Amino acid sequence: MSAPALERPTGFTPAQYLICLNGIVWREALRFLHQRERFVSALVRPLVWLFIFAAGFRQVLGISIIPPYETYILYEVYITPGLMAMIQLFNGMQSSLSMVYDREMGNMRTLLVSPLPRWYLLSCKLLAGTAVSILQVYAFLAIAWFWDIEPPHIGYLTVLPALALTGLMLGALGMLISSGIKQLENFAGVMNFVIFPMFFASSALYPLWRVLEGSPALYYVCQFNPFTHAVELIRFALYGQINWISLAVVGGSTAAFLIGAMLAYNPSRGLGRRGAAGGET
């Protein structure tokens, strides 16, 4: 029996691409809402740092007047952008953890057999994770407001593009890392090698001039750490300013991580050890 002779369109329309993006973001948001403990833990972590750590160190760490601040500030105010970036860092890693989990559980197959281009599907997945991280950051800012963390009103708006870019960068980094992970069990170790070094070797908790006083070598490590620039991009944007160097570093890092993740992504990784479809070869 021969196939019917019907004409058909080739490729996909912009509307179909948009439908796909909406679907992936919608699913990610639903999963996030269903996993309430994930939402709570995403908020508790930075709040513990803000309420406890910052209160303890307020008298120890003096902050001089440094841009973008125009006056002396409390330590809590200083570390808020770092904690916002920390939320996105953890979310980026958690999203990649979810990709490894989905790959092992089979859900990722549903995504990957979509006829739309694979790079687009992975980008949508990344955008969905970023959108979730931005929701978390704003929830954190809402609570922090009651702790006298009150950036200018316009800052809540101007920080949005910065959060989008840093969220993409950290999500792409997570995706790149997940590309190299064969099993879910390996992920915790990788997290420790990425999250903690990135967070502590940055300007999230202390200004870099303080680091320079203590260890010039660490200062240069911090300068080369893209997370430092993510924090500074957010810090300046929260006060309606742009840190151009940080913007360039974060933008460049996002592109590099994204390209690396797309090239490195191999859906067969993690499937082969149990067979191609979970049961056999």
Added chain:
Amino acid sequence: MTVADLPRAGIDSAAAPRSSAAVAALSIEGVSYSYGARRALHDVSFAVQPASFTALLGLNGAGKSTLVALITRLFGLQSGRISIFGDDIASAPGEALRQLGVVFQPRTLDLDLSVMQNLQYHAALHGIGRGEARSRADQLLTRIGLADRAGNKVRDLSGGQMRRLEIARALLHRPRLLLLDEATVGLDVKARADLIGHVRRLVTDDGVSVLWTTHLFDEIEASDDLVILHHGEVLARGAIAKIATDTGTEGLHAAFRQLTGTDHLGGAS
């Protein structure tokens, strides 16, 4: 309501072929694949004709699921060529995959989402708008008897219901080629018979082409096209009668035993 009552797939004009030339629904040519030093497939070639039911028979470890992973692009081709209705999966993956519906051996549903949300998510991945997706999903759920479970989380369904939902999901974008990898695993006898019956009707009534991988003899009928895969190699292909004649045996069991040198252990027959 049973799986046998699933709606007919129909043929989506968007997924119809570009020319009237008789092309194979699925063409596999010289495909080999290795996991490191371990060879999983060696020079595999066969075709699934349009509107036919082709059974890919092989024991566990024969390479069936590796082949499914290659057809669906979960694995990249190492050598050979695969095309779906003439569209090469390497050079035109979008065109090839939009004509393909897949039911994987392991469950691939999102357990935390509802039945309807799973279908809507699948529709979105194929660029089908929300209204159209809802309409198609309602129709499918009604036919498979899960309309009243549309709002339930998938984790609350039974294994058989989940499999029915996966079949419905695979049909949602109206593919012309349906690929089912050991789809009856975990189903009871009645659900298995219902499922096979429905899939066969998709072939005869709607012209859908089917590749059905299995290790069970009793899922194969005399009229099927058959491909026997063993240790990654195609040992025989064609109608059962032809294979029996070629091997000088009587019936599928004997032919299989002679070709593979093994006693078939997985049969429910």
